[in-house]
Amino acid sequence: MKLRKLLSTLLVVVLIATILIGCTTPSGTGTTNEPTTKPSSSSGQPDTPSTSSDKTITIEMFNVAANYQGLQSGWFAKVFKDGVNIELNVIAPQVAGDAIYQTRASAGNLGDLVLLERSDFADCVKTGLVREITNEIKNCPNLMEYKAQIDVFNESLEGNEAGKTYGIPVEMTNTSPTSYSQDVIYSSPMLRWDLYSELGYPEMENLDDLLDVLAAMKEAHPTNEAGDPAYPFSLWPDWDGGDGMMGIANVVQLTTWYGEKIKQSVIVKPDDTFTDILDKNASYYKITNFLNKAYLKGLVDPDSGTQNWDSAVAKMSNGQVYLMWYSWQVGFWNSQERLQNGNAFIFVPVKDQIYYADSDSYYGSGRILGVGSSVDDEKYQRIMEFLDWYASPESLMYQHCGIEGFNYEIGDDGRYYVKNSNALMDNLPVPEEWGGGGYNDGFNKFNQWIVASISTNPKTGEPYNTQYWSTYKESIMTDMKRDWAEKFGAPEPVDYMKKNNVLSVSPNVSITLPSDPPDISVVRNQCEDLLEDFTWRMIFAKNQAEFDSMWDQMTSQLNGLGFQDLIKHDKEVFSIELAAKKEAKAAAN
Amino acid sequence: MNFLKNKKKLRSYREFLYILPFLIIVAIFSYYPLYGWVYAFFDYKPPFPLTMDKFVGIKWFKSMVDTPTKVTQLLNVLRNTFAISGLSTLFSWFPMAFAIFLNEITSKRYRKFVQTVTTLPNFISWVLVYSIAYSVLSSTGAVNSVLMGLGLADTPRMFLQSSEHIWFKMWVWLTWKNAGWAAIMYIAAISGIDEEMNEAARIDGASKIQIIWHITLPSLLPTYFVLLMLNLANFLSNGMEQFYVFQNAFNKEYIQVLDLYVYNLAMGGGGYSLSVAISILKSLVSVVLLVATNSLSKLVRGEGFI
Numbered sequence: 011m012k013l014r015k016l017l018s019t020l021l022v023v024v025l026i027a028t029i030l031i032g033c034t035t036p037s038g039t040g041t042t043n044e045p046t047t048k049p050s051s052s053s054g055q056p057d058t059p060s061t062s063s064d065k066t067i068t069i070e071m072f073n074v075a076a077n078y079q080g081l082q083s084g085w086f087a088k089v090f091k092d093g094v095n096i097e098l099n100v101i102a103p104q105v106a107g108d109a110i111y112q113t114r115a116s117a118g119n120l121g122d123l124v125l126l127e128r129s130d131f132a133d134c135v136k137t138g139l140v141r142e143i144t145n146e147i148k149n150c151p152n153l154m155e156y157k158a159q160i161d162v163f164n165e166s167l168e169g170n171e172a173g174k175t176y177g178i179p180v181e182m183t184n185t186s187p188t189s190y191s192q193d194v195i196y197s198s199p200m201l202r203w204d205l206y207s208e209l210g211y212p213e214m215e216n217l218d219d220l221l222d223v224l225a226a227m228k229e230a231h232p233t234n235e236a237g238d239p240a241y242p243f244s245l246w247p248d249w250d251g252g253d254g255m256m257g258i259a260n261v262v263q264l265t266t267w268y269g270e271k272i273k274q275s276v277i278v279k280p281d282d283t284f285t286d287i288l289d290k291n292a293s294y295y296k297i298t299n300f301l302n303k304a305y306l307k308g309l310v311d312p313d314s315g316t317q318n319w320d321s322a323v324a325k326m327s328n329g330q331v332y333l334m335w336y337s338w339q340v341g342f343w344n345s346q347e348r349l350q351n352g353n354a355f356i357f358v359p360v361k362d363q364i365y366y367a368d369s370d371s372y373y374g375s376g377r378i379l380g381v382g383s384s385v386d387d388e389k390y391q392r393i394m395e396f397l398d399w400y401a402s403p404e405s406l407m408y409q410h411c412g413i414e415g416f417n418y419e420i421g422d423d424g425r426y427y428v429k430n431s432n433a434l435m436d437n438l439p440v441p442e443e444w445g446g447g448g449y450n451d452g453f454n455k456f457n458q459w460i461v462a463s464i465s466t467n468p469k470t471g472e473p474y475n476t477q478y479w480s481t482y483k484e485s486i487m488t489d490m491k492r493d494w495a496e497k498f499g500a501p502e503p504v505d506y507m508k509k510n511n512v513l514s515v516s517p518n519v520s521i522t523l524p525s526d527p528p529d530i531s532v533v534r535n536q537c538e539d540l541l542e543d544f545t546w547r548m549i550f551a552k553n554q555a556e557f558d559s560m561w562d563q564m565t566s567q568l569n570g571l572g573f574q575d576l577i578k579h580d581k582e583v584f585s586i587e588l589a590a591k592k593e594a595k596a597a598a599n
Numbered sequence: 600m601n602f603l604k605n606k607k608k609l610r611s612y613r614e615f616l617y618i619l620p621f622l623i624i625v626a627i628f629s630y631y632p633l634y635g636w637v638y639a640f641f642d643y644k645p646p647f648p649l650t651m652d653k654f655v656g657i658k659w660f661k662s663m664v665d666t667p668t669k670v671t672q673l674l675n676v677l678r679n680t681f682a683i684s685g686l687s688t689l690f691s692w693f694p695m696a697f698a699i700f701l702n703e704i705t706s707k708r709y710r711k712f713v714q715t716v717t718t719l720p721n722f723i724s725w726v727l728v729y730s731i732a733y734s735v736l737s738s739t740g741a742v743n744s745v746l747m748g749l750g751l752a753d754t755p756r757m758f759l760q761s762s763e764h765i766w767f768k769m770w771v772w773l774t775w776k777n778a779g780w781a782a783i784m785y786i787a788a789i790s791g792i793d794e795e796m797n798e799a800a801r802i803d804g805a806s807k808i809q810i811i812w813h814i815t816l817p818s819l820l821p822t823y824f825v826l827l828m829l830n831l832a833n834f835l836s837n838g839m840e841q842f843y844v845f846q847n848a849f850n851k852e853y854i855q856v857l858d859l860y861v862y863n864l865a866m867g868g869g870g871y872s873l874s875v876a877i878s879i880l881k882s883l884v885s886v887v888l889l890v891a892t893n894s895l896s897k898l899v900r901g902e903g904f905i
Contacts (some may be wrong), residue, residue, distance in 0.1 A: 018612050106868060111645060111646070112645040116646070116648060120646075133647065136803065137646045137647055137648065137651065138645075238739070247847065247848065313737050313739070315848055316737070316757075316759055316760055317733075317737070527644070528642040528644045528870075528872060529642075530664075532662070532870040535864065536672075536870075539851075543849075544848075547849060550760070550849070567668050570666045570668020570669065571669065572666070572671075
């Protein structure tokens with residue numbers, strides 16, 4: 011009996027104690043609701059602040075760019091440790107869900123280091139979730155190289171008349187806001203050169219011709235070499251509604267082939283005027299209809315609407331896809347070997363197209379990096395040290411080029427030569443002294459760079475991006491590339507576009523647009539879902555009549571949800587940006 | 600310290616202490632979250648805390664129904680919720696029947712085997728269930744390979760992409776996952792039936808079917824009714840995981856149930872205030888349903904369950 015009494019008392023005490031402990035304020039954060047989703051690995055942080063950089067610290071980072079959550083491991087963990095003696099613990103809303111932003115923001119601590127979309131960043135400055143870094147950034151020589159761009163951003167923050175510094179834009183370049191340095195633009199039609207040459211290099215006047223070419227390819231090669239069914243188009247729904255554009259991602263990308271750029275619910279036309287997504291003469295209708303025509307010809311992978319990104323990638327790598335449209339997408343197929351064999355993907359022009367491209371991201375790509383407001387001074391110093399190092403040429407070589415001796419080597423002539431170009435694609439094992447493991451597995455989980463890869467490396471005078479090294483270009487100057495160059499009279503796709511005047515470059519500007527008020531955000535979200543669902547169903551419509559009736563149905567339902575208010579709001583917001591772009595264009599001319 | 604001397608009082612205090620931890624837990628996990636309802640009355644937008652948001656009264660409740668399209672959408676969602684819940688209520692006898700027939704299997708090893716196999720899916724998460732569904736039913740999946748191999752179809756059939764019979768399909772998946780687990784309760788109830796009754800019936804010459812019909816089934820009915828009532832009270836919550844993983848552009852119109860709708864609204868794009876408003880309404884309706892089924896139970900069985 012006594013024992014039982016004792017036990018029950020103990021139980022009560024333990025329970026109450028657990029509850030009380032669960033409610034205590036975590037030291038240093040000043041909040042009561044530390045989210046339970048906080049990764050346990052952060053408990054590995056030292057209890058007492060470190061006194062110098064010889065103590066490894068863990069930086070917890072809220073990172074909207076990351077598609078991996080958890081502690082950085084593999085060879086890049088070693089790069090971080092050797093460079094500034096830190097461990098990076100990534101919190102990724104792409105993995106954990108967007109709700110984690112709300113949870114952590116209401117807890118008052120997003121992370122030690124935050125990477126956010128521009129408007130969200132501005133909101134976080136207003137609510138005090140981001141720390142001011144005005145004084146310390148002056149002691150960061152590498153970051154000061156980009157002082158002009160950083161200042162332009164911070165001055166654009168609402169209510170920052172004092173000119174304080176809060177954030178650092180990412181993907182900045184050291185070129186200029188109107189220049190275009192890439193060889194291949196972000197989105198353009200790319201075909202398998204071997205299949206295209208087999209058909210006798212047919213010229214394509216418009217999208218219908220493109221469909222005919224793709225249909226002929228499928229006719230000749232209904233399967234890949236292994237016998238799996240191949241389709242010219244394999245779409246995926248995972249990315250819908252991302253990147254500040256309404257509508258399904260695959261359609262939205264293709265609209266840039268006609269010089270139009272979708273900004274949420276509105277479309278900016280090549281002549282710098284606005285129309286909206288529902289305009290039947292604009293590109294959203296045109297491209298959706300194009301994909302429907304492709305479907306009716308049997309050219310669209312029937313799994314398109316239900317497969318996820320991973321299955322889509324597997325099909326790209328297996329050669330089950332005959333059209334690619336993202337510049338990086340070819341990375342899942344093209345290799346030095348295939349470039350040599352002539353069966354790689356490359357841009358093939360369609361005559362009636364004008365290609366939209368964003369200029370070099372001189373002022374950054376739109377995401378902003380900042381320091382969380384709840385870090386202590388000790389950690390703050392280390393974070394600034396980390397950021398400065400992250401923008402240094404030494405660190406940029408790791409970020410953009412990889413490991414010396416594994417991914418590249420310096421020849422006797424002092425030039426840099428690419429090695430193991432398939433390291434990422436095939437997840438090659440890295441040397442033991444770098445901790446072993448796969449190259450892709452241990453890749454940089456930060457997944458964003460302060461300095462873009464197209465920037466010039468002061469050491470070599472060439473861009474960091476290995477594909478722009480003169481040695482690399484020489485090595486891929488294969489028969490296929492020569493064949494292409496001869497056919498189209500230009501060494502690279504962008505040269506062709508510039509020469510034929512079909513490239514419309516939109517200058518990079520630094521404008522912080524206001525984030526959506528709650529009413530608009532609800533309307534946007536509901537409309538976006540509806541628009542995406544209807545678009546998918548329209549792609550799979552049984553005929554043109556069904557397609558058009560769906561489009562009308564969609565239009566009336568969208569309007570019922572308040573789409574016109576949304577268009578009005580978006581037009582107002584993006585006029586600010588458009589005005590700045592016009593100004594930048596005028597200044598450049 | 601007079602009350603310490605009163606033994607009866609002291610005992611009641613002590614007994615109160617026994618239950619105190621549970622009261623605290625209930626308060627923290629069931630009542631404290633109700634505080635979150637306050638978000639429905641503000642223009643809430645993260646990262647701004649409530650103190651920086653505008654109080655808007657019942658604006659969000661009104662906005663649910665302020666255009667015909669929104670009303671249609673809400674009605675659609677309710678239709679789906681009622682159809683899917685209705686279907687599972689309609690077939691709620693299924694686990695019971697399964698348990699009865701399982702109990703009739705004489706080979707003990709075989710019976711255990713069947714029971715284990717049918718219970719296991721309960722522990723598989725819906726995400727994995729969907730990957731199984733995808734690998735079986737996609738255009739290159741097992742079913743389509745067989746169909747096309749036998750020449751029964753020349754183009755792959757898109758099972759996952761169609762909204763045909765979707766409510767029934769959802770019920771089948773749910774039953775596949777849950778039937779074995781739900782049957783456990785009935786199996787326990789069956790083993791509680793007095794063996795003497797069965798023996799007496801057998802001596803009187805009752806057949807197996809007669810025993811099931813006149814003894815097993817009536818003994819299970821009280822359990823069945825309690826579970827049914829609880830289900831009815833939960834009519835509006837069919838969970839969201841299943842529909843979240845199976846939803847796509849082609850079937851969403853028929854698959855979006857209330858819970859999923861709330862989730863899509865809030866997590867999809869920050870419509871937190873609106874989705875809180877919707878869930879408040881849902882809770883209120885659920886309370887009404889619970890009270891209604893309880894009075895129904897009182898009326899029919901002469902006793903309530905709460």
